[in-house]
Amino acid sequence: MEFIIQKTLEAVQTLYNQTLTSSDITLQETRKEFEGDVTVVVFPFTRFSKKSPDVTAQEIGEFLKQNVTEIADFNVIKGFLNIVIDDSYWINRYKTNASTSNFGFAPSNGKKVMVEYSSPNTNKPLHLGHVRNNLLGYSVAQIIGAAGYEVIKTNLVNDRGIHICKSMLAWQKFGNGETPESSGLKGDHLVGKYYVIFDKEYKKQIDELKAQGLAEDEAKKQAPLIIESQQMLQKWEEGDTAVIELWKMMNSWVYAGFNVTYNNLGVNFDKYYYESNTYLLGKDIIEEGLAKGVFFRKPDSSVWIDLTADGLDEKLVLRSDGTSVYITQDLGTAELKHDDFQMDKSVYVVGNEQDYHFKVLFLILDKLGKSWAKGLYHLSYGMVDLPSGKMKSREGTVVDADDLLDEMIDTARQHTEDLGKVDDFTEEEKIELFRKIGLGALKYHLLKVDPKKRLMFDPNESIDFQGHTGPFIQYTYARIKSVIRKSEQADFAGIVPETINKDERELIQQLDKFPTIIADAAENYNPASVANYLYELAKGYNKFYHDNPILKNEDEELKKFRLALSSLTADVLNRGTSLLGIEVPERM
Incomplete structure (x- = not known):
């Protein structure tokens, strides 16, 4: 104020x-x-x-x-x-907000932000951890966009390296030409299957070598499978035609599978970067840093930076044989992205196990004098835990994203049918409703918690229609739309009362916070602010609805005002949930 x-x-x-x-x-x-x-x-x-x-x-x-x-x-x-x-102030605020198109969303501020998220490996399907990453990255991008920024959503795909070669080699040896079409498996699941097969066969070879008297560390190095996968990676880097063709074929399977999962999750990207194209980047930056005295070369020719004065340690940036380490290509990729888009800020959505890596990366870029380094931000997030035995796991170790989505939709179906809320829906309407409720429950549960916190995800708890959940907010929206349909009123817009009661005033006050909530969430890269605001708004509306007659009100002007106030609430719930990637059904 x-x-x-x-x-x-x-x-x-x-x-x-x-x-x-x-x-x-x-x-x-x-x-x-x-x-x-x-x-x-x-x-x-x-x-x-x-x-x-x-x-x-x-x-x-x-x-x-x-x-x-x-x-x-x-x-x-x-x-x-x-x-x-004074009430007159809130009545004027309501009048302004109700007549503002796209209320809550800011006009363009002329600034540009890149949000990088997902960043999968092409040797296995997406899992529960990726789900939090994707939902968080997409929502942050939506919120930043609503705050007036131009947003570029990017995905840096890890499509090369020894782990990719493991899947390729296992398919060559044990696949018998199996394809997604012949197996009926999504491409990412098929490639993930061979990554698991590699691991099992590799462990067998290690055990055999240990039985012959080798120490475990030596057995791991001498197992034929790991040697062959290392040779395959070397051939890939040398441009061997057969290896490159195999890599392209299997990666295409994975990308097709990823796209199905992304589509089902409701996330998308404006630009893809691939590590197969960026892994050699950064060497020019190393030379630049040596010339500036930011880096130093050791007697074995390896290149380092000394960060001890910054409370860190010495960090290797180039091996003695001249090959890159991971941070080398990250330096180069950061510069490539800035050259491509000239953005004011760049947000990396990556788990908190990489906190140290990004602290070092940003510090090095700053020391190199990159003016844009100050705009780099690591959106660090915590792990997602599940109650033991609550969900299926395709490989027995992690919860597959596709299984998670299927189970959420099935859980939504069970809860909704148990409540008898869809007896008059067609089969197609039911399928669409269960999808919206299941995904809404998942997204809200993962986004209502501050990203930095580790969280426990319970599928059944997330679908409670009366709890602190996405379906509660969706149900409130559907309730308002039902009231408006039943009113058969089309001319209530623009109705402004001379006086308001306490409940009307409180609802107007909650609605008035919406632009500030978005601005704060954008500044802090925190969708939880929006999620929790929407819950409080839905809770506030339900209290208002319970205590203040709308359709049965005999005062026609008051009825129209309450319909208009309800309509603005529905609009805010709709806009707010869209920032979380959640769809709201017109009826439930």
Whole structure:
């Protein structure tokens, strides 16, 4: 509330002859047990008022009430100045918000942000951890876009390396020409199957070599399969035609499989980068860093950077044989992406096990004098746990993303049918509804928790229609749409009352927060802010709906206003859930 900040600055200047700036004023939402809408923290002002917090708050409160027509009253509790905003202010806010197209979303600010997420390996299907990554990255991109930025969604695919060769070699040896078409498997599942086969056969060879007297470490190095996979990688890097063709064929299977999963998840990308194209990048940057004295060369010709003064350690950036390490190509890829898009900020959505890597990467780029390094951000997120035995796992170790989606939709079907809510739906309508509820439950449950926190995902809990869940929000939206349909009213838009009651006022206040919630979520890369706001809004609407007759109201103008207020609530729920990648059904 900028007008309160400005008038508080004026009060401090008038009362205490002290000039402050907006950043010196702290406003908080008034605690529910006290009367008021906004609280001014006055404790910092006592150093120049030379009075107690209570007296200082009282003096500022009296000034504000006398000089600001929107302030109806105030009270002081233990030095906190609680301000009551006049109903006329909230009626005007409602009028403005209801008439604003795309309310909550900011106009373009001319700035550009890249969000990189997903980043899968092409030797196995996506799993539960990837699901959190994809949903988080997509939602952050949506929120940043709603805050006025141009957003580029990118996916850096790890499509080369020894792990890829393991799947290729196992398919060559044990596949008998099997394809996704002949097996009926999605391409990523088929390739993942051979990655598992490689591991099993490799372990057998290790055990055989150990039985012949080799130590385990030596057996791991001498097992024929690992030697052959290393030779295959070398051939790939040398451009061997047969290996490259096999790699292209199996990768194409994986990409087709990934695309099905991405489509089912409802995520997409504007640009793909492939490590097979970027793994040689970064060597020019190493030469640049050596010339600038940022890096140093050891006697064995390896290149390092000393980060001990920054509380870290020495970091290898180029091996003695001149080959890259992982951070080398990350340096090059970071520069390539900036050259391609000239973005103001770049967000990497990667699990918290890579915290150290990104700290080093950003620090090196900064030391190299890359002006854009200050705009790099690692959105670090925690693991997802499941209650033991709750979900299927295709390979027995991780929960496959496709299995997870199927089970969520099936769980939604069971819950919805048990409640008898779809008796009048056609079969096609049921299928679509179960998909929206199942995915909405999954997405909301994974996004309502701060990304940095590890979380427990319980499929059944996530689909509770009365809990802190996506389906509760979806149901609230569907309820509003049902009320509007039953009203058979088409001309309630633009209805503005002269007075409002307490419940109407509270709902208007909740709606008014929407633009600020989006701006804060974008600044902090935190979809949980939006998710939890939507839950509170849905909860607030249901209380309003329960206590305030709409269709049965005999006052026609009041009925129209409440329909209009309901309609704006539905619009905000729809826009807000879209930022989480959640679809809302028109009826449930």
